[in-house]
Amino acid sequence: MSMSLTRRLNGWLFALLVLIGAGAVGFLTSRHAILSDWTYRSRASVPPETRAILAKLDGPVDIVSYASPQGDLRESIATVLKRYQQVKPDLHLSFVDPQQDPAAMRNLGITVDGEMILHYRDREQRLEALTELSLTDAFERLVRGSDRIVAFVTGDGERRADGQANADLGTFMSQLEHGGMRAVPLNFSQVTSVPDHTDLVVLASPQAALSAGAGKALSDYIANGGNVLWLADPGNQDPSLQPLADTLGIRVLPGEVIDASNAALGLKDPRMIALGDYPPSTITRGFTLATLFPEVAPLAQTRKSEWKIDPILRTSPQATMQSLDTTSSSVPLKGPLDFGFALSRLSPSPAKSEQRVVVIGNGDFLSNSFLGNGGNRALGERIFNWLLGDDQLLSMPPRGAPDRALNVSQAKLDILSIGFIVVLPLLLLVIGGLIAWRRRRA
Known part of the structure; x- marks a missing residue:
């Protein structure tokens, strides 16, 4: 290779390196934000x-x-x-x-x-x-578009939507109100029918018999296409609720679910029903959180009707139904037992296409006492969103973050304090002394 060609190649290589260096300088002097969240x-x-x-x-x-x-x-x-x-x-x-x-x-x-x-x-x-x-x-x-009016039946010992007692639903409803739901009382001693523009009626574990007027108002509301959430409890076999059950084609069985297999989960009371698996339905699709239900009443379908009934809550095969009548000699009903139904049908009202009802044989899972257990709140939000027709919010991840508090016992706190205040400084002094001694000997 001739000397002139070598010089020419060196010149081209140098020019190329200069261009690469200029480009690298320009790239490195530009701002490139790289964010990484390791929390x-x-x-x-x-x-x-x-x-x-x-x-x-x-x-x-x-x-x-x-x-x-x-x-x-x-x-x-x-x-x-x-x-x-x-x-x-x-x-x-x-x-x-x-x-x-x-x-x-x-x-x-x-x-x-x-x-x-x-x-x-x-x-x-x-x-x-x-x-x-x-x-x-x-x-x-x-996303929701407008506030949803949720009317809670009151006056018959029901759980209160604004109450702070252990059995009330005040904590749950206050959280839902931030997302566009508004809870209002509905007392049938003051009104004869469900007010217009009510999006959902909640009957939460009445303790007294419903009046004839209340029963008729609820039946008329359902007949006109209204959506209802009925929370029942074991032993709640009041005849005033029978017309409502007949309208829906279901029955609250006269007993209480017992599941001794939950002892493996650390539950000492067999009346505490823990769930981790759910029957396939629109409400429970993709829902994997564990939920806890104390004192559950099983449900059953009584007849075929125009309602499409989907089980959403079901016990394990080891569960049984125990009669609340201690003198009864009936054979316990064996599991798996359904205690949650989602009902839907074509709406009689021209204002909406589908009518929806949910019946659950337990009201405590949304109460102030048990709302914080596992996925109770997340399941309740799914139920309300489905009943209100806000299907686009059904797949929302559950809210809330893990506990940010670090719980340390006093003994562990004393050990940590001694370690940082005494042990660590002494260790640094020893290391410094060893380094100084080695330098003097060198």
Whole structure:
């Protein structure tokens, strides 16, 4: 190879290396943000349930924040929403200075600096305080479209939707209200029928006999296409409930479920029914969380009707039905036993296509005492969403994060304290002394 060709090749190679070096410098000086969330269940990122709700919003969401430009409020809001914009790129944020037009702010009802209005199609939601929970609730209400009116029958010893007693459903309903459901009382001593625009009626374990007027009002509501959730309890065999059972073609059996096999799960009371598997149905599809039901009444179908009846809760084969009558000599009914039914049929009302009813032989699983057990709350949310026709919310991941508290006994805390306060400093001193001694000998 001639000397001139070698020089020419060296020149081309040098030029190529210069270009590669310039490109590398340009690439390295550009900003490339790489984010990685190593926290448990990625709790520092947008939660899975919020991601699922955002996926249901199949159009742009415009957020207008009425925040003053003074201070760092706007920057804080933009920083929080940036995480959500990474999940949903068509989530747009804009700011309006509330001081520019006070009259317009009064007309809009803006009273808090930084208050936000979320717009999605023809729906809107307002937020006065920006938190992860409040923002997720607002997105869920946008998906739902409007508040759902849930009427709880009262006046006959039923579980209260706003009660704080152990047997009441106050905790559960207060959580549902954040997502767009509104619980109202329904006392048939004051009204003769279910009010219009009621989306769901809940009959939660009445302790006294329903009046004839209440029974007729409920029957008329079902005949007109209304949706109902009936929570029954063992021993609740009041004749006033029989017309309702006949209308639905089911029966609450006169007994209580006993399952001694649950002792292997650490349950000492055989009346505690734990479930981990569920019959296939729209409500339980993909649901794998364990649930706990204390004192369960089994259910049975009595006849064929126009209702499509799907079991949603079923005991293990080891379960039996024990009669509540101690003098009865009847043979115990063996499992598996159904204690939850989802009923549906073509709606008699032209306003909707399908009518839905759920009957469960237990009301305690949603009570204040047992709501926090396993997937009780998640199952309750699925039941309510199905009854209200919000099928797009059925597959939402369960809310909530693992316990963030670290429970350490006093003995372990003393050991940790001694380790960090005494042992670790002494160890550092010993290591430093050894290093100094070796240097002197060298």
